[in-house]
Amino acid sequence: MISFGLTEEQDAIRGAIREFAQGVVRPLARDCDEQSKLPDDFLQQVWELGLTTTQVPEAFGGMGADRSQTTTAIALEELAYGDAGLAVAALAPSGFVNALLDHGTEEQKQRLLPGLCGTEFACGTLAVVEPGAMADASRPKTTATAKSGGYVLKGTKRFVPFGDRATHFLVVAALDSEIAAFIVARDAAGLTIGAEAEKNLGLRAVPVHTLELDGVEVSDGDRLGGSAGGNVRALLDTSRAALASCLVGVARAAVEYCVPYAKERVAFGEEIAKKQAIAFMLAESHTEVEAMRWLVWQAASKLEKGLDATKASYQAWSYAGEKGLWVADNGIQVLGGHGFTREHPVELWFRSARTLGVLEGTVSI
Amino acid sequence: MISFELSEYDRAKLDAIKEEGLICRKYARYYDEHEETEIPPDELPEAKDFAPTPNLASRQSEEDSGPSVMAMLYTVYRCWGDYAVKLRQPKAGGLGNAALMAAGTDEQKQRWINNFLAMAITEPGCGSDPSRVTASAVLDEETNEWILNGEKIFVTGGVRADGVVMWATVDKSAGRAGIKSFLVMKGTPGFEVAKKEKKLGIRGEDTATYVFSDCRIPRDQLLGGNEEVQKKGSGGFRGVMKTFNMTRPAVAAFGIGISEAALDFTREELEKAGVDLDYGAGMGNRSAVAEKFMKLEALHEASKLTVLRAAWLADQGQPNNMESSVCKAHAGSAVREITQGCIDILGPLGVSRDNLVEKWMRDCRIIDIYEGTGQIQRLIIARGLFDYTRDDLN
Numbered sequence: 098m099i100s101f102g103l104t105e106e107q108d109a110i111r112g113a114i115r116e117f118a119q120g121v122v123r124p125l126a127r128d129c130d131e132q133s134k135l136p137d138d139f140l141q142q143v144w145e146l147g148l149t150t151t152q153v154p155e156a157f158g159g160m161g162a163d164r165s166q167t168t169t170a171i172a173l174e175e176l177a178y179g180d181a182g183l184a185v186a187a188l189a190p191s192g193f194v195n196a197l198l199d200h201g202t203e204e205q206k207q208r209l210l211p212g213l214c215g216t217e218f219a220c221g222t223l224a225v226v227e228p229g230a231m232a233d234a235s236r237p238k239t240t241a242t243a244k245s246g247g248y249v250l251k252g253t254k255r256f257v258p259f260g261d262r263a264t265h266f267l268v269v270a271a272l273d274s275e276i277a278a279f280i281v282a283r284d285a286a287g288l289t290i291g292a293e294a295e296k297n298l299g300l301r302a303v304p305v306h307t308l309e310l311d312g313v314e315v316s317d318g319d320r321l322g323g324s325a326g327g328n329v330r331a332l333l334d335t336s337r338a339a340l341a342s343c344l345v346g347v348a349r350a351a352v353e354y355c356v357p358y359a360k361e362r363v364a365f366g367e368e369i370a371k372k373q374a375i376a377f378m379l380a381e382s383h384t385e386v387e388a389m390r391w392l393v394w395q396a397a398s399k400l401e402k403g404l405d406a407t408k409a410s411y412q413a414w415s416y417a418g419e420k421g422l423w424v425a426d427n428g429i430q431v432l433g434g435h436g437f438t439r440e441h442p443v444e445l446w447f448r449s450a451r452t453l454g455v456l457e458g459t460v461s462i
Numbered sequence: 463m464i465s466f467e468l469s470e471y472d473r474a475k476l477d478a479i480k481e482e483g484l485i486c487r488k489y490a491r492y493y494d495e496h497e498e499t500e501i502p503p504d505e506l507p508e509a510k511d512f513a514p515t516p517n518l519a520s521r522q523s524e525e526d527s528g529p530s531v532m533a534m535l536y537t538v539y540r541c542w543g544d545y546a547v548k549l550r551q552p553k554a555g556g557l558g559n560a561a562l563m564a565a566g567t568d569e570q571k572q573r574w575i576n577n578f579l580a581m582a583i584t585e586p587g588c589g590s591d592p593s594r595v596t597a598s599a600v601l602d603e604e605t606n607e608w609i610l611n612g613e614k615i616f617v618t619g620g621v622r623a624d625g626v627v628m629w630a631t632v633d634k635s636a637g638r639a640g641i642k643s644f645l646v647m648k649g650t651p652g653f654e655v656a657k658k659e660k661k662l663g664i665r666g667e668d669t670a671t672y673v674f675s676d677c678r679i680p681r682d683q684l685l686g687g688n689e690e691v692q693k694k695g696s697g698g699f700r701g702v703m704k705t706f707n708m709t710r711p712a713v714a715a716f717g718i719g720i721s722e723a724a725l726d727f728t729r730e731e732l733e734k735a736g737v738d739l740d741y742g743a744g745m746g747n748r749s750a751v752a753e754k755f756m757k758l759e760a761l762h763e764a765s766k767l768t769v770l771r772a773a774w775l776a777d778q779g780q781p782n783n784m785e786s787s788v789c790k791a792h793a794g795s796a797v798r799e800i801t802q803g804c805i806d807i808l809g810p811l812g813v814s815r816d817n818l819v820e821k822w823m824r825d826c827r828i829i830d831i832y833e834g835t836g837q838i839q840r841l842i843i844a845r846g847l848f849d850y851t852r853d854d855l856n
């Protein structure tokens with residue numbers, strides 16, 4: 098069946114997160130970006146919304162709701178509509194938790210989930226992104242070499258959220274011709290976490306760090322999914338879909354900001370909204386936001402049903418990456434010189450969109 | 463619940479349509495090349511061996527898609543076969559029939575429904591702005607007849623149609639409110655098919671010019687029967703325009719079907735050439751050709767989903783005016799890019815008339831033009847966004 102209908106529960110969640118995005122996230126966004134800071138009470142507030150723990154079974158300390166990638170995608174669009182940096186901060190712990198839920202062994206879930214699903218903010222995060230041009234998450238340069246009883250990891254990871262406080266990292270590495278993921282504790286020997294947070298174009302609210310893995314030893318039990326290995330491709334697909342959701346939220350924010358602005362701003366004796374050059378730009382932007390969203394939903398729905406979602410996730414990610422940036426870029430144009438200043442949020446959304454489009458990893462749905 | 467998987471029953475219906483489509487495709491080039499002398503028959507010879515067209519609206523379970531969604535997918539895969547050639551051309555299938563169903567009285571519907579009715583709005587002097595229609599209708603009170611005068615161009619199916627719903631003004635000073643639609647059957651004195659157009663694409667579908675000179679029709683052939691001209695507002699105009707809320711997604715669906723055929727052809731050629739389409743890889747590990755093709759596929763999928771979204775809203779009984787324009791605007795430009803891009807990838811193979819890709823590119827070019835150009839769709843979307851009227855933004 099083809100259906101674009103939300104469940105009642107999804108509708109309620111969307112409403113609640115939208116309110117949170119408007120009331121809490123948006124007002125914080127500019128300061129957090131300017132100062133690259135993330136208030137602790139914000140993290141705690143988000144934590145209490147239960148984004149990370151809701152879909153975790155009660156036995157592991159969660160709330161036992163069904164795992165639903167479509168629900169997370171909807172929530173993530175709303176959060177990113179508030180601010181993409183804060184949205185990534187809010188969802189980064191889920192990246193690790195979802196990976197365990199979807200691909201972890203029973204032992205891994207029992208060992209790690211309760212500690213990550215308490216009443217206080219806690220996190221493990223994904224370590225997927227790598228430095229260097231043309232990085233390809235499906236062909237990591239970081240390597241895992243089997244040795245008796247475990248593996249040795251070598252390489253560099255970038256854009257790892259919460260390097261400053263995560264208790265665990267899920268490191269994606271090449272294991273012979275496969276891709277595999279490994280649970281690495283922050284105090285593992287051979288792991289160096291960049292002392293300073295990275296300085297990037299966008300998503301500045303969330304602290305992201307570089308990890309150096311210099312012969313980090315992990316045990317057999319630390320390979321995601323055990324010796325058979327988890328489906329790391331599917332893990333990367335959930336990440337692509339998540340980044341695409343964020344791009345939908347960012348692009349929608351830009352359109353919704355520009356519409357009233359264009360109706361207000363007068364040039365040559367009439368509102369610029371009455372000029373087709375502006376009106377059409379926004380009509381096309383709105384059109385693309387819709388198109389992007391349905392691709393994201395399609396990918397999320399395939400993931401939720403356990404189907405092969407690699408093509409659908411690629412399409413959502415690639416299309417949203419391109420069009421989300423285009424919409425945000427138009428957002429600046431609609432505001433003209435004012436859009437170029439940091440008085441208005443459109444330049445922030447533009448930086449967010451540019452940054453989101455080149456990541457893979459970092460968050461998941 | 464969000465879902466994008468077709469049920470088995472949905473799929474079976476669409477497979478049947480695709481099978482028909484492949485038969486139609488065999489005739490596609492022929493009718494493309496014989497535009498001046500022939501139009502496809504109402505039924506192809508193979509039709510007699512074929513099971514009846516599955517009933518689209520039927521659903522076996524909750525897992526099956528809604529009727530509007532299925533109608534759009536049906537349209538997609540019919541056009542995937544060929545835009546103009548259909549295994550069976552049900553006679554009752556013109557745009558005029560949609561107008562009759564939307565705006566006709568019960569009696570009119572009963573009387574005319576089994577005819578193929580074209581729709582004639584466009585004139586030499588007006589296309590995008592139908593409020594400028596100059597064809598006139600004057601009531602002769604003595605004989606109880608309307609006297610029609612004027613010229614209509616670009617009438618789809620105008621040669622093969624049994625009759626037409628044509629727009630004329632009963633009161634030029636009243637603007638939009640003075641425009642009414644009239645049912646005129648072929649053979650009525652004063653109604654003449656003056657010309658058949660020669661076109662870039664969709665050559666198998668005839669496009670005609672109609673001339674009305676003192677053409678008299680009975681008084682009760684005014685569609686909907688309301689002769690009154692309201693002094694304020696757009697009168698019946700808005701009602702008639704509503705006809706287009708489901709036809710715009712259908713036009714988008716035409717293009718989605720044709721461009722999907724082009725993508726399928728191109729994918730096969732890439733496979734033959736050993737080009738690997740690795741959706742999991744990063745950009746650095748793909749060839750430029752693979753990258754380009756995969757992006758065209760994504761564009762196509764995005765466009766298709768906007769069409770299904772507009773249809774799904776209709777199935778829910780929700781308004782879809784904006785969404786109809788969104789999908790028409792999106793598909794209008796997407797299918798141009800997709801079919802032109804496939805030729806880019808295919809090179810000489812793409813422009814050769816030994817294959818259908820060059821035809822598909824020509825056929826797709828109409829999508830952004832009729833039933834409201836891409837620009838007109840953008841106006842509708844922008845008015846929706848800004849909460850503007852036609853006078854605010856035009």
Ligand SMILES: Cc1cc2nc3c(=O)[nH]c(=O)nc-3n(C[C@H](O)[C@H](O)[C@H](O)COP(=O)(O)OP(=O)(O)OC[C@H]3O[C@@H](n4cnc5c(N)ncnc54)[C@H](O)[C@@H]3O)c2cc1C
Pocket residue numbers: 373557580581582583584588589590591615616617618619661669828831832833834835836837838856
């Ligand atoms: C094959 C074919 C089949 C057709 N079938 C039918 C049919 O069955 N019945 C029927 O009545 N008509 C039919 N048409 C007519 C079709 O709907 C019109 O051609 C179309 O609406 C555009 O009108 P026009 O050609 O007069 O272009 P114009 O209105 O002259 O437009 C020219 C250009 O100006 C742009 N433009 C116009 N107004 C604006 C504006 N306000 N703002 C920005 N840009 C604007 C247009 O987008 C276009 O790019 C058909 C046309 C073709 C080619």
